[in-house]
Amino acid sequence: MKCKKCKEDMVLFLYGELADKDKSEVMAHIEKCPDCAAEWAHTKGVFALLDETKEERAPEADWERCWRVIQADTLEKSRGEKRQRANDERPLFMRPGWVYAAASVVVIFVLGVFIGRFWTTTDTQTAVSPGMQAAGPSGYIKQSLEDHFETLKPLLVSYANYSAEENGRETITLDRKIIKSLLIQNYLLKKLVVDTNPQAKEILEDLDLVLREIENMPSDDKWAHSQVKELIHERDILFKMDILTTL
Amino acid sequence: MLYDKRQMDETALVQRAQEGSPDAFKLLFEDNKRRIMSLAYQYTKNIEDSEDIMQDTFIKAYHSLERFKIGADTNFSVWLYRIGINCSIDHLRKNKKQKDKIMPKDDMDRLSAPPNTSNPDDAHHRREVREKLEQVLDTLTQRQRMIFILKHYQELSIKEIAEYMDCSEGSVKKQLFRAVSVLKKRFKCFLSENRYEMQKV
Numbered sequence: 376m377k378c379k380k381c382k383e384d385m386v387l388f389l390y391g392e393l394a395d396k397d398k399s400e401v402m403a404h405i406e407k408c409p410d411c412a413a414e415w416a417h418t419k420g421v422f423a424l425l426d427e428t429k430e431e432r433a434p435e436a437d438w439e440r441c442w443r444v445i446q447a448d449t450l451e452k453s454r455g456e457k458r459q460r461a462n463d464e465r466p467l468f469m470r471p472g473w474v475y476a477a478a479s480v481v482v483i484f485v486l487g488v489f490i491g492r493f494w495t496t497t498d499t500q501t502a503v504s505p506g507m508q509a510a511g512p513s514g515y516i517k518q519s520l521e522d523h524f525e526t527l528k529p530l531l532v533s534y535a536n537y538s539a540e541e542n543g544r545e546t547i548t549l550d551r552k553i554i555k556s557l558l559i560q561n562y563l564l565k566k567l568v569v570d571t572n573p574q575a576k577e578i579l580e581d582l583d584l585v586l587r588e589i590e591n592m593p594s595d596d597k598w599a600h601s602q603v604k605e606l607i608h609e610r611d612i613l614f615k616m617d618i619l620t621t622l
Numbered sequence: 623m624l625y626d627k628r629q630m631d632e633t634a635l636v637q638r639a640q641e642g643s644p645d646a647f648k649l650l651f652e653d654n655k656r657r658i659m660s661l662a663y664q665y666t667k668n669i670e671d672s673e674d675i676m677q678d679t680f681i682k683a684y685h686s687l688e689r690f691k692i693g694a695d696t697n698f699s700v701w702l703y704r705i706g707i708n709c710s711i712d713h714l715r716k717n718k719k720q721k722d723k724i725m726p727k728d729d730m731d732r733l734s735a736p737p738n739t740s741n742p743d744d745a746h747h748r749r750e751v752r753e754k755l756e757q758v759l760d761t762l763t764q765r766q767r768m769i770f771i772l773k774h775y776q777e778l779s780i781k782e783i784a785e786y787m788d789c790s791e792g793s794v795k796k797q798l799f800r801a802v803s804v805l806k807k808r809f810k811c812f813l814s815e816n817r818y819e820m821q822k823v
Contacts, residue, residue, distance in 0.1 A: 386802045387795065390773060392780050418802075421809045425774060428752055433656070433663035436673050442651060444677050446644070449684040 376404040381411045389422050474530070474549070478556045481522045485563055488515040516567050520575055523564055524616045527557065527582065531613055534589075534603045547600065554590040561586060574619055581610045636698045640687050647687075651680055654699060658706040664775040665710045665768065667756060675713050679706040704786050707772075711764045751812075758808045762801055769794055770801040 376384075381404045387393045388401055405412045492515060533547050565579040585606055592599035607613065632653070638646030655676065662675035682705050690701055759767050769787065772778045780798075784791045 383795075383799050386799055387780075390780075390798075417810065417813070418806060420813050421802075421806050424751055424809060424813065425755065425805070427748055428755060429775060433660040433672065434669055436655075436659050436669070436676065438655060441655070441673055441677055442648065445651065445680045445684070446648075448677075448681045449644075449647070 376400050378404075378408060378411055381405070381408070382414055385411075385415055385418055389418065474526070475553045475556065477526050478553060478560060481519070481526055482556065482560050482563075484522065485519045485560065485567075488519060489563075489567070513571065516564075516572070520564060520568070521620050523560060524620055526560075528613070528616070530589075531585070531607055531616075534585075534600065535607045535613060537600050537604050549589065551590060554586055558583065558586050558590065574615075578612065578615050578619060581606075581612050581615070584610075585612065632698050633692055636687075636690065636692055639684075640690070640692075647684060650698065650702075654702050655680075657699070657703065661703070661706050661771070661776060662710050662713075664771045666714060667752075671713060671717065675706065675709050678709045678713065682709065700785070704788075707768060707786055711768055714767075715764055754809065754812055755805075758805050761808075762804060766797045766801040766804075769797045770805075773798055 381401055384393060384397060384401050385405075388398055393401070405415050530549070537547065561579055561582050565576060565583070568575040568579065585603060588599070588603050588606060592603070632650070635646045635650050635653075639650060658676045658679050659672055662672035662679075663669070666672055666675065679702065683702050686705075690696070690698065759770070762770065765787070769783055772783045772786065773780070778786070780791050780794050783794045787794065
């Protein structure tokens with residue numbers, strides 16, 4: 376055995392990382408090499424010195440404070456990530472931008488119809504197609520209701536099919552501005568049908584309840600999601616919407 | 623819902639934590655906090671740094687939890703310990719300049735007075751050794767320092783260290799030998815002085 380190898384092996388020897396055969400080789404070399412014997416004595420001396428500091432144990436940390444720091448960081452970030460993930464994984468038609476755009480189109484349409492019907496002159500009324508004219512105001516309202524239901528349907532279906540177990544940590548997150556816009560649209564339509572169509576009024580009132588629930592719920596609250604789901608099922612909203620649009 | 627630690631093994635806890643249960647993650651924290659703290663403290667010898675490293679370790683683990691794949695050949699504690707090693711190295715690297723400042727007195731006192739030490743000479747001697755050791759460890763690379771700590775103080779095997787540090791056993795041996803060589807060289811004078819003092823007594 377060479378001195379260089381012996382000096383390396385004596386470190387592994389003291390750390391208990393050497394096989395018995397290699398240990399014997401090291402000891403045999405040390406016995407006949409005074410240089411390595413001196414190195415062996417010095418290495419053991421350094422190890423003994425270092426071992427004196429081994430007893431030092433890590434002091435007790437302020438575990439509660441540490442946990443609070445960890446908790447604050449992890450909860451804060453996971454909320455933001457969840458929101459982002461829900462946004463990314465939601466089907467294209469469910470993303471806030473699309474819903475918002477669709478809602479805006481419907482609101483403009485409803486307002487247009489409303490204004491066109493009551494504030495235009497006789498001349499402009501003649502420009503309306505004969506079919507539409509024949510349908511009268513109730514035709515415009517029916518069309519607006521259908522558009523409104525079409526906009527809301529994907530959202531309601533998502534909540535109606537929501538399952539905390541299947542969806543795991545995922546929750547449905549929507550921009551509050553969109554919900555607000557849908558609520559306004561719902562309110563306008565309700566005003567239009569309040570005296571003429573009691574069935575539509577009833578559904579719009581139910582929808583108002585659901586939208587308000589969604590508006591007020593925390594984004595990561597699975598329990599609130601289930602509440603909305605129950606509300607949709609309890610009041611048969613989807614079924615009533617289908618019936619009303621087919622009539 | 624609070625989970626009973628006894629009823630759930632580590633895998634089940636990890637699974638629960640991955641599903642978003644803060645209680646399960648807290649139990650994982652309880653199970654592993656001392657081990658990470660011990661590593662960080664042996665590495666930095668500073669209680670505040672150690673607490674920071676421990677917090678960073680758990681925060682990083684939480685955010686990477688989804689990437690941890692539960693299986694027969696994976697172990698959460700090993701995975702977490704590896705994060706702890708990386709956090710410790712990063713922390714000390716970032717705070718190298720700050721580390722150069724004198725160690726706070728309370729930390730030094732704590733180091734020099736381990737439990738059951740009644741002899742002030744012992745405490746003084748221990749403090750001297752610790753100071754010297756700190757000086758020598760500061761001259762090592764972060765990797766050599768970590769390998770030495772893992773071997774000498776955490777008492778891990780070369781194989782385990784290689785696994786944690788993601789390198790070969792040969793590389794661990796080489797780095798360990800270098801670290802010990804530096805220590806031996808720097809402690810040479812210290813040991814001779816010590817022997818002289820002992821002889822005088």
